[in-house]
Amino acid sequence: MKVLLVEDNQEMILNIIKYLSQEGIICEVAENLFEAQDKILSYEYDCILLDLTLPDGNGLGLLNSIKGLESKPNVLIISAKNSLEDKLQGLDLGADDYLPKPFHLAELLARIKAIYRRTKLGGTEVLKFEEIEVEYQNLKASVHGKPLDLTKKEFDLLVFLITNKNRVLGKNAIAQHLWGDYTDNLSNFDFVYQHIKNLRKKISEGGGHDYLSTVYGIGYKFGPIQS
Missing domain, CATH: 3.40.50.2300 (Response regulator)
Known part of the structure; x- marks a missing residue:
């Protein structure tokens, strides 16, 4: 937050x-x-x-x-x-x-x-998206009921993505939200990509789907898988 x-x-x-x-x-x-x-x-x-x-x-x-x-x-x-x-x-x-x-x-x-x-959370401490469940107060996340071993930044990133689902989020916006406004002056946002990559991997290894899509030249979008 x-x-x-x-x-x-x-x-x-x-x-x-x-x-x-x-x-x-x-x-x-x-x-x-x-x-x-x-x-x-x-x-x-x-x-x-x-x-x-x-x-x-x-x-x-x-x-x-x-x-x-x-x-x-x-x-x-x-x-x-x-x-x-x-x-x-x-x-x-x-x-x-x-x-x-x-x-x-x-x-x-x-x-x-x-x-x-x-x-942001609809009046509940539990945030749900498909098979992903986040207990905001307890800093816990799970896929199909199985706990995910997330770092604090990965947890915050997951919450940020779910609460902004279906919205295109630039790398700059993600960096500012998780690390602060000073990141506005950075020329490289590779650390954002690394956190995105780690989160994707952990959700996938937990049996979850990849709901993140890359919007070329802009950032990422989190939402339902399009058939």
Whole structure:
């Protein structure tokens, strides 16, 4: 999972990044609205953690920009502004949840996971595609009920592919989602190919079908086998 933290408090930024990173979540940062707008137009995120009080304006303005995106990230507002008006306005503009400051990092993580489970996993911890089954919370995957021995990145890649089935995913997009926005500047994405290759091999050895097709010059597409 990859999130964008829109926040200008340095201590909070460091604490959130450290905590989420320990949970295997990629956390990118924007410290103002201008930087946040630039990032959401350039990269894709599963969730945006949005403070409302930013140096260059109210964070609610960012929600209008998100509405126009083809791939809309979820939004969790995290703010010391805890008035009912702010909360209702944020939810009305499309935010998925509202967490007032101060909060425990464990609750922040729980809210992020709940949003992801509700919007990406259909409200369940178990993600299924044909003979492939993924237990998201337990980091387990299986084919025909037989466990797959996947690395953390291979597991995240499988979840990313299933939750984006029937969609063409560029190597760049896969790299950004699993390793962070800095990969945008890389000239070589052979490491993506290697992870794709390893995942394919392990699913095949487990008795599963290969649902990945290569889209020449672009990337990959995961979906039902065409007859």
